[in-house]
Amino acid sequence: KAGVTQTPRYLIKTRGQQVTLSCSPISGHRSVSWYQQTPGQGLQFLFEYFSETQRNKGNFPGRFSGRQFSNSRSEMNVSTLELGDSALYLCASSLWGLTSTDTQYFGPGTRLTVL
């Protein structure tokens, strides 16, 4: 079974721009969660999508948004980029997501650098 894939792997943007990141979950998985990893902060939960609906949301500003398509692929968008948005963005997929203790399988991440 193919694992979770994320594209692109690396991105460089400038302040004020917007960016879209993509995540393809493991085949059959319906839940996709997004996390931000910054040095010293660990992984912080952004949001979870299940069957095209946002089911859970973390404490991030509205500039961070996402969506999920009928094939469970998910995209995350960050508008009006700030320097502090530089981070590794990880997505994780699971069968049933955050309603259960399903194991979450992570992708390799997208490294976003904001200049």
Next chain:
Amino acid sequence: DQQVKQNSPSLSVQEGRISILNCDYTNSMFDYFLWYKKYPAEGPTFLISISSIKDKNEDGRFTVFLNKSAKHLSLHIVPSQPGDSAVYFCAASGKEYGNKLVFGAGTILRVKS
């Protein structure tokens, strides 16, 4: 306010010895705890988990201990191998908390051969 804390940013251990990674949490609503391992340029991979109804879970060389009264869990790796060198993240979740995973900041483990 960090609800899951890994107070040791790094740990260095000799090959063959025991590695003990520690994690503290503050939210008593957490009822499920996990450890993930992360290599550079890869996403975290699930290692082992424990439910709050247990105090120990073992999987091969990896054992997780949970002390609910102290709100503390630890991961023991015995014997440690050079391939165990990675960043280890502790995570917690709870039904009352929407089952969202709350991660610690991670501990870098270096196993010296």
